[in-house]
Amino acid sequence: MAGGHDRRALARALTAVENETPEGEALLQRLAPRIGQALRLGVTGPPGVGKSSLVNALVRELRRIGRTVAVVAVDPSSPTSGGALLGDRVRMGEHALDPGVFVRSLASRGQGGGLSGSTGSVMDALDGHGFEVIVLETVGVGQAELDVVKEAEVVLVVLAPGTGDGIQALKSGLLEIADHWVVNKADDPGAEATLSDLSQALLLRADGHEIQDRIHLVSARDGRGISALAERLWSESIGSEASDRRTDLRRRSLRTRLLRAAMGQFSDRLERVPADLEVESLAAGASTLASAARSLLTKTLESNS
Ligand SMILES: Nc1nc2c(ncn2[C@@H]2O[C@H](COP(=O)(O)OP(=O)(O)O)[C@@H](O)[C@H]2O)c(=O)[nH]1
């Protein structure tokens, strides 16, 4: 685990991994035999529902039952670089001296090649480093964020009173990606109504009857329901089902990586194929976008570079 000096070394190593430098790649290669042990828990939901508060509360509980935890926060609203690092120290808060807790913020914009690839690698590094649980916190708005959470093995979607009803969230695809639904702010009088909206929205789904015990009412503020949730998540992370899930996740992550690499290479090839004929033909109204694109694709596949 990482305390003091080691913590700074780990932070630097993660930067190399995040930026996909050769050092980062070498580190991942060294860690490879130990990667794949951690429970990767995604926590997502609209801004303000209490994700960060819930994550802190879960970290406390997981530490209480002896688990080491790393938090990876991907938040477009958090300040970049220096600011985020300061934020990490603030968030570390009560755990600042605990080598069993590590918090890392990632910039969520402006990375070439997409976010999910390097988020997965940062989690790999923390996993290989020996953290038993890796919590990935991300705002559940937008496709990029939904893609990020696919790097988690178990996904918690967090809702709270006053942040839009469950049915609205369902339409955005947010509810669909959850393994567990968490209504936070149980101390708020509106929580029961949010809980029942959510249950109703979920019961409309085909597998609706199986979901009741995956809906949790908690309060990050007063601690209600937190230890039960933490224990449930940890107990589900052990055993053969969990190991199958982890293999599935590896397969998905590999696919994401493969598509990214293929896109990178292929778009270079596409760029090199002259498109003048297709553009002319489009401009003259002699072809459609679809047929012009098909023609270029065929030329690209036939070009051997
Ligand atoms: N009443 C109540 N407020 C909460 C609870 N959890 C978080 N909050 C508050 O909700 C606001 C947003 O919390 P935060 O954790 O930053 O939400 P995030 O944007 O989803 O990460 C803050 O003012 C928190 O103090 C809770 O369980 N009950």
Ligand SMILES: [Mg+2]
């Ligand atoms: Mg937050």
